[in-house]
Amino acid sequence: MTLEIQNVSKQYNGNKYGVKDFSLCIEKGILGLLGPNGAGKSTLLKMIATVSKPSDGIISLNKNNIAKDPNYIRKQLGFLPQDFGVYPNLNAYEFLEYMAAMKGVGGSDLKLRISVLLEGLNLIKAAKKPIGSYSGGMKQRLGIAQVLLNNPKIIIFDEPIVGLDPEERVRFRNLISDLANNCIVILSSHIVSDIDTIADKVAIMKNGTLVTNGSQDDIIKNVANKVFETRIEKENLVHFGEQHTVVSTTRKEDNLMVRYITENPIKDATKKQANLEDAYLYLTKTN
Numbered sequence: 001m002t003l004e005i006q007n008v009s010k011q012y013n014g015n016k017y018g019v020k021d022f023s024l025c026i027e028k029g030i031l032g033l034l035g036p037n038g039a040g041k042s043t044l045l046k047m048i049a050t051v052s053k054p055s056d057g058i059i060s061l062n063k064n065n066i067a068k069d070p071n072y073i074r075k076q077l078g079f080l081p082q083d084f085g086v087y088p089n090l091n092a093y094e095f096l097e098y099m100a101a102m103k104g105v106g107g108s109d110l111k112l113r114i115s116v117l118l119e120g121l122n123l124i125k126a127a128k129k130p131i132g133s134y135s136g137g138m139k140q141r142l143g144i145a146q147v148l149l150n151n152p153k154i155i156i157f158d159e160p161i162v163g164l165d166p167e168e169r170v171r172f173r174n175l176i177s178d179l180a181n182n183c184i185v186i187l188s189s190h191i192v193s194d195i196d197t198i199a200d201k202v203a204i205m206k207n208g209t210l211v212t213n214g215s216q217d218d219i220i221k222n223v224a225n226k227v228f229e230t231r232i233e234k235e236n237l238v239h240f241g242e243q244h245t246v247v248s249t250t251r252k253e254d255n256l257m258v259r260y261i262t263e264n265p266i267k268d269a270t271k272k273q274a275n276l277e278d279a280y281l282y283l284t285k286t287n
Helices: 041-048 068-073 094-102 110-120 137-149 168-180 216-223 234-242 276-286
Strands: 002-011 017-028 027-035 058-062 077-080 156-157 185-189 201-204 209-214 226-231 245-252 256-261
Touching: 002 041, 002 077, 002 216, 017 041, 017 185, 017 201, 017 209, 041 156, 041 185, 077 094, 077 137, 094 110, 094 137, 110 137, 137 156, 137 168, 156 168, 168 185, 201 216, 201 276, 209 216, 209 276, 216 276, 226 234, 234 245, 245 276, 256 276
Parallel strands: 027 185, 027 201, 077 156, 156 185
Antiparallel strands: 002 017, 002 058, 201 209, 226 256, 245 256
């Protein structure tokens, strides 16, 4: 199964682009789509999900142009957008049965499948309560359940971990890892820690364009031997940040311990092993 995005753009009024000349080939496994807020991630995902059409370019699944034949991908698709909505007066069972009917999913094992999903997402105890009484994290987990109802082969999650507590995040990652052997999973986020533990490949976006893509190791090579740590006085942080790409700061008594990216470290700086967050910040702040 191959999803090909070829020179795709989404142009709005005037010369404003949500996505511009974006090309990427996606195969089975988990693709982590990283980018700052406003980078164009949601716009791209909506085009893949056939919610909107590209202004230019082609998106194809197994060589089938999905703009011309949207049902080809919709039958195989599970999509959780950022603005996922629920029906507050329904309980979880009723909502998922309704969503199953909308997707054309039925059969004698539907109730069992719903129960398995609710159990796996830790919603079984609240399943008979109105969704309007759920917390934000519970609603997000219910959204994940509806994505998986039709055993999709292409799964798109747009910022899915927002609102989940640490235990729920681990449960979600485990669930996605189990799916990835047989599906294309696209997991979008602006937070590196949502991606780095499970993604097979990573694509980084900025200003509607693709900055880079590849394995995590390939992307981290962009900052190999460029990550350092040093102690500075607090009042020097602004000036220091103008000279270097600051990744993080930690208070150390009256000073700050700064992790930063540079080709010209200051005296007595300690070289650190680079990680995906270092590379992401370097690529989105400096290019």
